[in-house]
Amino acid sequence: MDFINIQNEDFNVQQQYDALSQSNTRDGAVVLFVGRVRDFNEGEQVTEMVLEHYPGMAEKCLEDIVAKARERWDINRVRVIHRVGLLSQSDQIVLVGTSSPHRGSAFAAAEFIMDYLKTDAPFWKKEISDQGERWVEARNSDETQKKRWQ
Amino acid sequence: MDFINIQNEDFNVQQQYDALSQSNTRDGAVVLFVGRVRDFNEGEQVTEMVLEHYPGMAEKCLEDIVAKARERWDINRVRVIHRVGLLSQSDQIVLVGTSSPHRGSAFAAAEFIMDYLKTDAPFWKKEISDQGERWVEARNSDETQKKRWQ
Amino acid sequence: MNTITVKFFARLREQSGVDAMDLEIGDMTKLSELIAQLQDQHQDWTILQQKNLMAAVNHSMITDDCLLAAGDEVALFPPVTGG
């Protein structure tokens, strides 16, 4: 019941929600997270962004993270989509969706997957602003977020 | 930037997501929770459900909960929709949506709002199953969930 | 005497058979006294006897006792189960 995909194309939130909820009378709770390109990062005007990934490893890493989430919480359907390539301001980057009989499990699993994705999955962002190109630096706060689950 | 509504009509997840994200270049994180009618509760086959509320107080209570969430987390847009009246299996009951520059805030605020809604907001469910009608009993686990925030 | 409105919801509304009633109360009547009075008068409204009965005054949940005033809207109901 896992759908994990790395793609150039945009995704539609309703379609992802439908895939989590349709013909699913068991799960009363659905949680969706969407990460989007913000207009600023450390003060520069970001206009575009390039997302690079490590093909093969990125997919495996996302599968491993979802498997870990399944060990910890009672979740039934999981969807993870990560876009790569050239993205513009406000574009959707990533979606994580979970369904569960219990809202606590759906929330926790979705946040866990995002926290591990941020620190472990081989994706890299390069921001393109009026100042030129700049590889995004990893943030310590992401490590801190992950450590909450350990 | 709050949208809080109690309604008979169904809601569309994409529309709610669009309202949280469109023309919003500040928030990189959007979290949506949807609660739906499950097919079973304590072993009976639930076919329909009636949701009753206390008009006036229910709206005020949701507004108070959202205001409390805003005091604690850096969230920009919030949407809460709770349906009332007759609902069928798999129907959507409730939606909570949050947007924030930080995913941790968007997740925490959405879960906080749901947890307080469950224990404090004056809504009552009556399940209609092949065994007849039955008012749903409050669950201790919902009180426990809420206490995590205190 | 002061007039207040008492509202009932969910199973308590079904038991009492009324959505709301106006009542006359004396000065300095406490919420707990109102509830005790209703319990005495309507022993068949068993939800009123439950220790998890919830009460709101003027749309705010009340967990402790409080004094009621003319025009107050008191609501009594079982634990909430929305969401």
Place this chain on the structure above:
Amino acid sequence: MNTITVKFFARLREQSGVDAMDLEIGDMTKLSELIAQLQDQHQDWTILQQKNLMAAVNHSMITDDCLLAAGDEVALFPPVTGG
């Protein structure tokens, strides 16, 4: 001698100017020895010197040292920033 593939990503790929290279290594070569050798040979690839350099072997993140074997795919990259 054993042939392994080394892949570079993000800023390290830009610095090295290559996506991947095949290398011959001796038996019982450790990941740390491979990295030290690359650092020696390519002092202008400054990302290699960073203490937060990340490494994966055969698509698994490696945080400790490990022995490399023929056919291994080693990947070196700066801390990840997806999501």
